[in-house]
Amino acid sequence: MPFATFELPSSLGPVEARPLTPEAFTQFGGVISSIHQLQTMKSIPANYGTATKISKVSPIVNNFQNAPSQRPCTANFNLFRSTYPIKLIQRTRVRECVYLSGVLERHPFSTQTFCPMGVPADEVAYLVIVAETSSDGLPDLKTLKAFVAKGNQAITYNPGTWHAPMVSLKVVIDFAVLIHENGVADEDCQEVYVNPRVPISFISATSSTVTAML
Numbered sequence: 001m002p003f004a005t006f007e008l009p010s011s012l013g014p015v016e017a018r019p020l021t022p023e024a025f026t027q028f029g030g031v032i033s034s035i036h037q038l039q040t041m042k043s044i045p046a047n048y049g050t051a052t053k054i055s056k057v058s059p060i061v062n063n064f065q066n067a068p069s070q071r072p073c074t075a076n077f078n079l080f081r082s083t084y085p086i087k088l089i090q091r092t093r094v095r096e097c098v099y100l101s102g103v104l105e106r107h108p109f110s111t112q113t114f115c116p117m118g119v120p121a122d123e124v125a126y127l128v129i130v131a132e133t134s135s136d137g138l139p140d141l142k143t144l145k146a147f148v149a150k151g152n153q154a155i156t157y158n159p160g161t162w163h164a165p166m167v168s169l170k171v172v173i174d175f176a177v178l179i180h181e182n183g184v185a186d187e188d189c190q191e192v193y194v195n196p197r198v199p200i201s202f203i204s205a206t207s208s209t210v211t212a213m214l
Helices: 034-040 208-213
Strands: 004-007 029-033 044-046 051-053 074-083 089-091 096-106 112-117 124-131 145-150 153-157 172-181 190-203
Touching: 029 034, 029 112, 096 124, 112 124, 124 153, 124 190, 145 153, 145 190
Parallel strands: 004 190
Antiparallel strands: 029 153, 044 051, 074 172, 089 096, 096 190, 112 153, 112 172, 124 145
């Protein structure tokens, strides 16, 4: 069951998705993006000179000691196969599309990291949609932000960060997902609905297969 259903504020127009960078996403979590972090973070040689290592590029947090049930958790790698949400994406111009976002969720006691697999590094891969938390603990829709991620970028949501379920901009993307879970539904994941859905505009750089679907 969702925590709440929101009425979309009339003042909230389309949210424009911007390129994902570690700096732009700091308040919501972390971004693993070698093209940025090789330039901005300290690195050291590794593996006898055949690799470069950059430490602590994204947070991993387990706060389940604060969960009401006190039920122990485990660190889990899950696999998500995400498909292009054709019923929720509308083409508005030649290269511009709108995604209609109607669900936000959060994981109150754990970070959650999505690592895309098999997507070319320089291709647009998925949308990231986040919002700040208001004083009542629910998402503040006026702070909603959206980002376009490429195939060489992984994303980490901080504990308690409201975010949309993963939005693939490819026909199919597999994600390796790292999260702590204890099996108590409301402690692992909490959801709210938004009605009507929030329009998220983005520039389409999809494959010919996806384009033919629209």
